[in-house]
Amino acid sequence: MKNLNSLTLAAVAAASFAWAGCSSSKTPTTSDTASTTTTATTTTTAAPVVKGVGLDPANIDTSVDPCDNFFQYASGTWLKNNPIPAAESRWSSWNGLINQNEAVMRQILQDAAANTSAPKGSNLQKVGDFYASAMDSAAIDAAGLKPLQPELNRIAAIKDLKGLQASLARQQMLRTRSVFGAGVAQDRKISTQYAVYLSQGGLTLPDRDYYLKEDGRSKTIRTAYMTYLTNMFKLLGDNEATAAKNANTVMRLETRLAKASKDRVAMRDPYANYNKMTVAEANKQFPNMNVPGLLQQLGVGSAKEVIVGQPEFLKEASTALKSEPLADWKTYLRWHVVSSVADALPKSFNDESFRFTQVLTGAKEQQPRWKRMLRATDGALGEAFGQLYVDKAFTPETKEKAMEMVNNIREAMSEHIKQLDWMSAATKTEAQKKLDAFVVKIGYPDKWKDYSALDISRDSYVQNVLNARQWDYKYNVSKFGKPIDRGEWGMTPPTVNAYYNSSLNEIVFPAGIMQPPFFDPKADDAVNYGGMGAVIGHEITHGFDDRGRQSDAEGNLRDWWTKEDAEKFTQRADMVGAQYSAFSPLDSVFVNGKLTMGENLADFGGLNIAFTALQKQLKKKYPNGDVPKYDGFTPEQRFFLSWAQIWRTNARPEYLRQQVLTDSHSPAQYRTNGPLMNMPQFYEAFGCKEDAKMVRAQNQRARIW
């Protein structure tokens, strides 16, 4: 493998010189790959180019001016040569890493499944049995609905409102998204204790708008959903007419809940979605929910207060529980149980589920079974599986290097805060305090979750899924009344992602993301700071984005800003919001600058501080300023090329439409270009002139951190 790699890299390096020359002179060229390569080979003899690691210059489209559209320039050739596979709704460098990662994970799972002598009750036994039962589609088909029958019987036996309330609690424990959400998390205003939260929920479609809007796309999705509902009810044994009637019932109830739901932008306001009240008060406001009984059944009966996310929604839900016919609610519950485990049921069920997913995402084929079941295993037994994964795929050296980068980027953020000309000293002191208090987690948890109370066997996959969900629910509610578990992780170790958690004021980087293209121990600093470094900067900046800035060093919602500074911040953030709202990935489809605000600010701030950290790193390494070029690119150019590399993405139009409606992250081309259009560091790196498309006019240029 090593030899093959170095051969490929050598060829790439030889070809890159011409591209590098082209990029700095910015002359668009139409020469094809063959002739470019020939020229490059000739030139290389005269002035050898040092080949680099971590970037592949062959992905660049030299016919595009980097100052015109950096996304297209940096990845245009890759985008052309990497169409979206039939089973995917988008295809990006993330998918490449995820594919490699999943190959490692698959091997672990296959070995675990083949091992039938693992001690009963061990993590290895549970992981092996879960995956083996998931892959045994013959047994799943043969079992039919039998393993689900006790739950279906429970619903059929509901006779009155009291029975409905008890069943709604049961549905919570089975994590079937029925009517509302109930769970335990840190109190957002008293982060040293846990609180019980009640929130809106109960929808099947990915957003309330799909139920309510009259545009063609929303109608198409509703029609497909009706077909999905009808076919699933038929599979449950209903005749044609009953199935159609039941489909209408679910659609009607969910539409009622959708109307009462807040939209995603309104959900971003932490104060408006924090309404603490006594259990007695909640019981009065939502009389048909039997809140005391619900809490009792969920295992948090000792709670005196609840934090209600959306009181208006719960009022409407409470009213509907009584005003809608009981038989209709039973139909709704039946639907939510079955659809929540569609992938664990016989093939006919998951075929229907996929047919519907296709309309949402545009995927042409279903993902292979092993991939779906691998992800299900990661979801159900994340930290048991994760232990096996990190043994194979993560080293202490990687952790050490990541920690060094985090420290450097945190230091850069600190300097940026000090130098801000728009923020007062008082707010700066608070910001610095918050930054100093950041907790950093890298790789995997110090203390793993204990799965000993979870029963997993090879008997029934659906049963395993339901057992895992109940275990997970109990794990969540058992935290109530206990000291805060500060070691807990919200992502599993193999996950290719990262997060900021405001309640614990922490930034977390699972082992999965510490790999190329994000991080490569063999690559130069520029590539690692433009990839992993920008990700670290992104998560740090989340602590100071439009939402993150509302919580303090202790993780409490508290306003630590002077009024004037808050206004200045908001003005600057609004400028970024307006920039993104003007981005349009498809005809008449626009990014929602308000929904994506936090992520856009995190990208922008993250790149700025990672860039500064890189400059400091280069000064340290090359004090005389003699910084080497790789592949013909300066470190500054490689930094931005690395950023573009992690976001190179082909996406289906269906996926893009759903993304702008439901995802707080902007489409990849705007994540790439959006921040750079505000960054003089970028203009300078590529010699962009004032009138270039990637250069915003002085008075249109945002500057925050």
Ligand SMILES: [Zn+2]
């Ligand atoms: Zn983010």
